[in-house]
Amino acid sequence: MATEAVTQRTPAGGRAARLDAFLLGRWPLGRLVGWVAAIRAPVHAKLLVAFLLIALLIIAVGVTSLQMLAAMGRHSRSLDEAHERVHWSQQIEHALALQMHFTTLALVVKDEAAIARILRENNRFNDTLARIEGAAPPDERTLIQQIRSAQEDAMGVVADIANLIREGKVADAMEALTTREDPLYRKIDGLVRQVVALEQARMDGLRAGVAAANRRSLLLMGGFAALAIVLALLFGFVISWSFIIAVQEAHGFLGQVAAGNFGVTVRVANRDEFGELAENMNRMSRELQRLDANQRRGAAELQSLNEQLAQASRAKSEFLASMSHELRTPLNAILGFTELMLDNLYGEVPQALRDPLVDVQTNARHLLRLINDVLDLSKIEAGRMELAPAEYAPADVVETVRASLRSLAAEKGLEFVVSVPPDLPAAYGDGKRITQCLLNLAGNAIKFTSRGRIEIAAELAGETLRYRVTDTGIGIPKDQLENVFAEFRQADATVTREYGGTGLGLSITKKFVELHGGRIWAESEPGRGSTFFFEVPLRVSESRAG
């Protein structure tokens, strides 16, 4: 698991990562890391313990080195003492020589001062000897006692010699010096030399011992320091990897989740905060998987619903196509036969029959308009109404409407005028539908006006083409101005009965205007007339084209 995580790392940390992987692969290290991770303790406690262990190591190294320093001090002191004793024993030797010298001198100068010097040197000798004896080992002490007894003998001889000199017996003094004093001094000298040699040997031995002890201490110290460093590194490695492995696992896990691989789980040995984190991440993963599954199910359901809807929509438009055909075919026959009759194809039609035939024709045409409106509205609502935009002249639209309705207006005795500026440019849109819209508005105007005038106008306002139909008809109450564009709504239900109409014309007109990206509205004063406006862009955008 560690090697997998390592391969995901950046090349910059590559060498270090390979080293880590190598170390983790060693049997005890990897197991130790796992063991530390599995300790059921919070991360900060683990870190605290690791740091404490390292601090203890440092303290131990410090204590050891202090002890070493103390030992080296002790060695140094004993070396100093040994050195001093060697010095003392050399002083004894020196004092002995001076003593002999002053004894000889006393024989020559024969005065008290010389004798006193002998005694002084003797005292110095004894003092020094006592000092050595105080710190001397047993074997040396025997030697010193021999020296002391010989020295006491020698002092006895010196006293004798001093007396002989005072008495003027120089020859006897000389005799005593050579026969008694000299052998004694030689004996003492030999003994003192032995002491010096012993002390020297002791010092040399001590020096060698100190050197060896120092070497040992240094080795021990170095070894201990090295051990401390290795242990500190080990603690650091184990504690950090016990966390890093968990982090790497989490990293790989999150990478998988981010890639949309929900439901994967992360397993870490940690029983600390990282362990809890991993558990939470697994919960998250399961939850994500569940939500993802839900979402997929939902999407699939939506998809199938969508397909059903699309199928329903196809079925609806097929139904519309077939309905349109089925309704128009008999209407075609009705209108066709009526026209043939009125055209006297079957012989001259008597006047009494001509009127009802015209009624048949009028009603059949009305039925056709109803069918057309209903089908148009159905198509619009099914979202299947598409514009067929092309270049058209707004003036032609107005003229077509005028030509279609002129006779109707004339029948009702209405003034029927159009107003189109001569410089109106060509427009781009579905001219047929725009004509249908204006025809609806103008037809309504004639229907609801019994006297006065109807005006149809087209004008340009910037990039917007505005069509307007003004009448002097019954008008629409303010609170119903909005409703007139709703389906099957005329200002009043009684209006439908009185004036006829499908109640679909305005609603279809509104939808066509909106398909062009335009808007429609009306202004009215009941009893005085209404003005209907609709605006469309001079050039409808291509995206609105079917």
Place this chain on the structure above:
Amino acid sequence: MSKTILYVEDNEFNRKIVRQLLAATTYRLLEAIDGEAGVATALEAGPDLILMDIQLPRLSGLDAAERLRQDPRTAHVPIIVVTSFALSGDDRKAMEAGASAYLAKPYSPRQLLELIRKLAPEE
């Protein structure tokens, strides 16, 4: 010699209207009641003009028109497709199928006669 017009239409009353309309002219009328029969009659008789309803049993008017356009025997014959304008685009589809003109139902017999005379003048 009088010109021959083939009317493919499944509704008897509509066929009757055209039959009676053309009775007063010099045109000779052939009738077929579905797309397959229409194509067969056209290939066999070689009419001067074909009047084709868009919605027919067995073979749709558009498919029949297309088939006639591809056959060298009828490729040059003008075809008037009678549409129902159920969905905008019927006219475009009719022209794509090779129609010379299209007429929306319900049509005025008078206008139909004008169109026939334009595409296949009476002699």
